Amino acid sequence: MDVTAEVALECLERMVVIRAVEEGICAEYSNRNIRGPVHLSIGQEAMAVGVLNVCRPEDVAVSTHRDHAHYLAKGGSVGAMIDELYGLESGCSRGYGGSMHLFSGEANFMGASAVLPGSTPIAVGLGLGCKLDGRRAVAVGFSGDGASDEGSFFEALNLAAVLKLPVLFVCENNGLSTNTPLAARQAQTDISAKARAFGLVAANADAVDVFAVRRAAAEVLDHVRSTSQPAVLALTADRLCAHVGPVSTIDPIDTGAMLAEAANGATRDPIASCVGAILRDEPQLRGECIEILEGVPTRIAAEFRRANAAFEDRNAVAGLVAPPPPKSHTV
Amino acid sequence: MVSPDTLRVDYAGAVVHALKQEMERDTRVFVYGEGINDTGAYLNSTDGIAARFGEARCFDVPNCEDALVGLGIGSALMGYRPVFVSLRVDFLMLAMNQIINHAARWPAMTGYQASVPLTIRALIGRGWGQAAQHSGALYSMFANVPGLEVVLPSSPLEGAGLLLTALRSNLTTIVIDDRGVFAGAEDVPAVVEPIPFGEARVARAGTDVTFFAISSMVSFALRVADQVAASGISAEVIDLRTARPLDEETIRSCAARTGRVAVFDIGWPGFGLSAEVARVISEASPLQRRLLSVHRKDEQTPSSAFLEDAHYPRLDDVAQQVEAHFS
Numbered sequence: 036m037d038v039t040a041e042v043a044l045e046c047l048e049r050m051v052v053i054r055a056v057e058e059g060i061c062a063e064y065s066n067r068n069i070r071g072p073v074h075l076s077i078g079q080e081a082m083a084v085g086v087l088n089v090c091r092p093e094d095v096a097v098s099t100h101r102d103h104a105h106y107l108a109k110g111g112s113v114g115a116m117i118d119e120l121y122g123l124e125s126g127c128s129r130g131y132g133g134s135m136h137l138f139s140g141e142a143n144f145m146g147a148s149a150v151l152p153g154s155t156p157i158a159v160g161l162g163l164g165c166k167l168d169g170r171r172a173v174a175v176g177f178s179g180d181g182a183s184d185e186g187s188f189f190e191a192l193n194l195a196a197v198l199k200l201p202v203l204f205v206c207e208n209n210g211l212s213t214n215t216p217l218a219a220r221q222a223q224t225d226i227s228a229k230a231r232a233f234g235l236v237a238a239n240a241d242a243v244d245v246f247a248v249r250r251a252a253a254e255v256l257d258h259v260r261s262t263s264q265p266a267v268l269a270l271t272a273d274r275l276c277a278h279v280g281p282v283s284t285i286d287p288i289d290t291g292a293m294l295a296e297a298a299n300g301a302t303r304d305p306i307a308s309c310v311g312a313i314l315r316d317e318p319q320l321r322g323e324c325i326e327i328l329e330g331v332p333t334r335i336a337a338e339f340r341r342a343n344a345a346f347e348d349r350n351a352v353a354g355l356v357a358p359p360p361p362k363s364h365t366v
Numbered sequence: 367m368v369s370p371d372t373l374r375v376d377y378a379g380a381v382v383h384a385l386k387q388e389m390e391r392d393t394r395v396f397v398y399g400e401g402i403n404d405t406g407a408y409l410n411s412t413d414g415i416a417a418r419f420g421e422a423r424c425f426d427v428p429n430c431e432d433a434l435v436g437l438g439i440g441s442a443l444m445g446y447r448p449v450f451v452s453l454r455v456d457f458l459m460l461a462m463n464q465i466i467n468h469a470a471r472w473p474a475m476t477g478y479q480a481s482v483p484l485t486i487r488a489l490i491g492r493g494w495g496q497a498a499q500h501s502g503a504l505y506s507m508f509a510n511v512p513g514l515e516v517v518l519p520s521s522p523l524e525g526a527g528l529l530l531t532a533l534r535s536n537l538t539t540i541v542i543d544d545r546g547v548f549a550g551a552e553d554v555p556a557v558v559e560p561i562p563f564g565e566a567r568v569a570r571a572g573t574d575v576t577f578f579a580i581s582s583m584v585s586f587a588l589r590v591a592d593q594v595a596a597s598g599i600s601a602e603v604i605d606l607r608t609a610r611p612l613d614e615e616t617i618r619s620c621a622a623r624t625g626r627v628a629v630f631d632i633g634w635p636g637f638g639l640s641a642e643v644a645r646v647i648s649e650a651s652p653l654q655r656r657l658l659s660v661h662r663k664d665e666q667t668p669s670s671a672f673l674e675d676a677h678y679p680r681l682d683d684v685a686q687q688v689e690a691h692f693s
């Protein structure tokens with residue numbers, strides 16, 4: 036670990052917040068008060084957390100359909116996000132956006148697009164705004180590997196490079212677009228190589244290790260900030276959940292199981308990997324780790340209960356009948 | 367003698383004049399487009415902007431329309447007021463994802479917390495053998511979309527005032543410049559006043575028939591009106607100015623007064639201006655009541671179950687509407 040104990044615990048806590056919110060979604064979804072598609076980030080939390088942990092509050096970010104982790108890692112309110120999932124006016128997008136369009140003006144999380152690669156060109160415009168503001172802020176555009184099948188993704192890279200704009204394009208490669216593997220969609224699967232061909236600086240990191248992401252992000256961000264030139268950060272990790280819908284392929288956080296998994300050097304769970312790194316280098320932080328693993332999910336479960344009750348109250352007036360569960364979550 | 371408080375300018379001159387006025391007043395406004403600083407670019411309608419404000423506020427860009435609209439959206443989200451100049455409306459077809467899925471929808475998707483004050487100017491290459499791919503009007507595609515404003519100026523004076531309103535609007539506004547309006551000159555005030563959207567203008571008074579027209583078809587309608595006057599037909603000509611918002615009130619009242627209507631569109635007939643005018647009139651006329659349009663709300667779809675429920679037509683509501691409308 037090349038970070039202070041404080042930063043290490045901050046990263047762990049943020050990842051556990053994201054995981055606990057999504058586990059909450061999985062647990063609550065069958066009650067049918069959360070009515071809309073959900074794209075979970077389980078397995079991919081270290082991407083958002085590693086990058087945004089080294090960003091500044093004044094940096095601005097945009098995301099995709101899979102935006103929960105980015106919103107939460109940028110500092111978006113947990114309660115307002117959960118309210119948004121329940122379609123409440125108190126939601127972070129006032130009930131208009133839902134899971135795929137979270138927004139937080141205070142956190143400089145500028146929103147998310149669910150049409151590929153829609154937010155990537157917008158990130159370029161945010162970069163122009165940062166440059167015109169002259170405050171050395173940076174725009175961060177998150178996208179999946181699937182977005183880089185699209186032509187306008189590369190228009191955006193080229194435009195940012197030629198206009199010399201401070202944009203960090205974070206390409207989250209989970210190897211899948213829905214369920215189609217990257218190799219079936221792209222002949223050249225190295226996104227960094229393509230970025231370099233467009234004249235951008237590019238770096239890679241394996242995003243099972245949040246600290247490796249953080250290190251790589253700090254380096255490229257420094258370049259973007261000091262030169263006002265864009266860069267690409269290509270991250271790889273496994274999506275440990277379905278493309279869409281409340282389906283995780285790993286068990287909910289359990290402290291004992293997590294501590295055991297933390298000892299597994301080959302784990303693909305970024306939270307276990309983070310706990311493992313902390314306990315290896317700073318074994319005295321064991322108590323703090325356990326407190327996070329146990330405390331955070333409890334607090335977040337309470338947020339779900341509050342939002343669910345607010346939904347029920349609202350629906351006592353509106354009288355909506357719960358629709359039948361979708362036949363398939365794949366669309 | 368030209369009085370000092372007006373300028374005699376053609377459409378391009380009027381646009382440049384309004385743009386300079388606003389760029390002077392509001393430093394958040396900037397302009398960009400492909401080849402924008404070439405001599406005579408966009409029929410001279412960006413002449414002298416870079417010289418006056420510098421290339422940081424009037425800059426050339428690569429040929430990537432989708433990303434260029436994204437550039438505008440992102441900077442608009444940060445409070446700037448970008449103006450994207452597209453040499454043809456046809457080229458905007460490459461940017462439909464950003465224009466419709468993003469510029470028009472971003473405010474709604476954030477619960478109207480964010481706004482996208484972007485202006486897009488695009489030219490219709492009417493005439494001079496420009497053929498199919500450089501002469502498209504295509505404005506009704508945009509006018510269909512809630513969240514956008516679609517502006518169709520008919521003259522230099524109109525061009526200046528409507529552009530000023532576009533630059534000050536908090537919505538994404540598409541200003542369609544038909545090459546047909548670039549020819550004549552007109553007196554434009556030294557200090558341009560904004561012309562509000564959704565307020566039609568009487569271009570010619572008349573009593574027998576109302577001509578509703580937009581863009582270059584306004585002057586065409588005026589010439590038709592002059593010609594039919596010889597046969598004793600007194601035609602009123604209304605410049606609708608904006609397709610979205612549409613001045614439905616004026617359409618209804620003029621149609622009620624003259625009882626006869628002709629529509630002068632710059633585009634194709636299908637799903638165009640005449641259908642829209644006919645809908646407004648048929649739904650409103652207390653004598654006719656022959657048409658009721660059943661549709662989703664004229665807004666971008668919200669996510670919340672509560673809001674979504676009110677967005678789509680509801681059986682009981684529509685049944686009630688039908689009873690009220692046709693009984």
Ligand SMILES: Cc1ncc(C[n+]2csc(CCOP(=O)(O)OP(=O)(O)O)c2C)c(N)n1
Nearest residue numbers: 101149150151179180181182209211212213
């Ligand atoms: C233009 C467009 N085409 C197709 C889709 C359907 N779609 C939604 S998510 C998705 C997968 C995208 O994969 P990727 O960009 O790698 O993101 P991930 O879901 O893996 O996070 C697809 C194809 C879409 N939203 N937009």
Ligand SMILES: [Mg+2]
Nearest residue numbers: 179180209211
């Ligand atoms: Mg993917």
